[in-house]
Amino acid sequence: MATGFDYKVTATDGRARTGVITTPRGTIRTPAFMPVGTAGTVKAMLPESVGATGADILLGNTYHLMLRPTAERIAALGGLHRFMNWQKPILTDSGGFQVMSLAGLRKLTEDGVTFKSHIDGSSHHLSPERSMEIQALLGSDIVMCFDECPALPATEEEVARATRLSMRWARRSRDAFGDRPGHALFGIMQGGVTPDLRAESAEALTGIGFDGYAVGGLAVGEGQAAMLGVLDYAPGLLPADQPRYLMGVGKPDDIVGAVERGIDMMDCVLPSRSGRTGQGWTPRGQVNLRNARHQNDPRPLDEGCTCPCCANYSRAYLHHVLRAQEIIASMLLTWHNLHYYQTLMQGLRDAITTGGLASFVAAFHARRAGGDIEPL
């Protein structure tokens, strides 16, 4: 595959693996959680703070960036890394998932999708070829194939049609991507919750050949049990010597379940989005800091956490700045949540390395059963 992009498994524990992806912009320790920098920023964070949480790679959104400020403008300004001041690897999605979500505002054909911008209503077109062009203009390190992820609820026939269209688009994506040393192209498996369709999709993708493979079409409303059901067999349909990426996941227990089943990469807006609404994630569970029970509490959000939020601020302060709608509330809680997610990933990597994943996972679930904190 592309020169300069490499993946090595360093340890396994059951179906779980830990390893390292090497790119010209740096290494990515897997399993990896990728914070989402939708519009050229991980919301409420400076990029150096994102790096300080332990993130090795960010995700950027093709759909948002192609509309504003446009991929051509970012390219003229030196690419997305320079534009947003993040020098480590960036993975970009293909734009497909977000365009498909624009129900009523888009038209799907064999060639691609024509849609209207949510910003100004202007008309745009995305196809495998255009998505590859945009992701190249952005300077993405890991490029995703353009695919169709059907909206739920969907019949098996609808899922089959979308899966087969996605496989034809995967071939066109591969051809359009060409040979770009140091840049990787990932295929995206579709197939919903139907094992035969998943197998058909995996066979088509591996026949084309990619630098890594995503498990798509999950975390779209099917529920955790159905998602983990697919993950019980889908990663095994993909090459063991290449990274497997579960798109759009998830909550901490989703992540743990996915890693147990052989997933290497994930992304989700949850830690940053929930930080902006006053939700803090801790080993003991999720905490709503807007709740009045925190207003006199001198303790940090998480007494065992070393992030700047927990090191320097009380629950009472976080409650106050949330109520006062101060920007620092989003800044501190996003930082904490990203730190918690990265700490969880480090714990998973360490557990796999030492063969202790089962006891790590048992302890993870046991801590969450106790409630978020002792009463004052």
Add this chain to the structure above:
Amino acid sequence: MATGFDYKVTATDGRARTGVITTPRGTIRTPAFMPVGTAGTVKAMLPESVGATGADILLGNTYHLMLRPTAERIAALGGLHRFMNWQKPILTDSGGFQVMSLAGLRKLTEDGVTFKSHIDGSSHHLSPERSMEIQALLGSDIVMCFDECPALPATEEEVARATRLSMRWARRSRDAFGDRPGHALFGIMQGGVTPDLRAESAEALTGIGFDGYAVGGLAVGEGQAAMLGVLDYAPGLLPADQPRYLMGVGKPDDIVGAVERGIDMMDCVLPSRSGRTGQGWTPRGQVNLRNARHQNDPRPLDEGCTCPCCANYSRAYLHHVLRAQEIIASMLLTWHNLHYYQTLMQGLRDAITTGGLASFVAAFHARRAGGDIEPL
């Protein structure tokens, strides 16, 4: 005056002075600009970042903090410094100015002011005694007298009445403050634009005796010429061996004019507020980064600036994140603006120390005449 609070002039240049205020929480280099942390946060900034700009002291607002989260709650949590994670000195206003601005929602008597909260409509009372109590609960290092600043336009009779009420309240503030080693109490001169009233106010205040003196009743809509007119004589009515504080000022050229006239301390929301609306301050003038002329500009906001915003981001990026209403826009522009203000203060202090204030001021005005940047 209070043990542990001290002010020394180290150099003068014309009427301007530079010096050092010493407090148990650290020293304050004067002339000093104090960023405003209204509700326990300098909006969109972490306190360590505020410190990194060169700020030696912050201002906190009694009115906002007494309503939410309340002074009693902050005291129970260890005081404002600990609450907001700022260990250097804090000056608090008395609450008077903001309460007086609540036209129609407040009732003024000899005792004090009864008013309704802008947050929930609840009824509250402020008096010299209650203001001193609140500022002590907050743990303020520099406490301001409770005064009345009449809203403009005001007749000379109204200004005279407010000035004399403020002097009676200054006496009561002094008595209520008591003896608090390491904490300072500042009097506030009133008198509008009337020299006789300014002299009467100064005589009353110095007769009572304070650790420093504010020039109040300016920057309330009278215009720069009228303000500088008062500053041509008012600082000279106050003791030369104590700090002089101009409240609520201001734009960079207001600050330069005030320092030239012997002012030692200032505060203003302008650099932080204008950062949140897309305005950047530079030696060449004010820049509206929302303007489309910046959308392809790879240059930093200020090519001579060393702040993290200018070191790492283009005007095009700032324009993009403003248009996309991203929080990082407020974070970066506030940081830049506070950095610019503190750099200006350091320049003024250095110029006074070396006797070069006149040429510094001439260069300051000359740079602003050239427009904010060369065309691309």
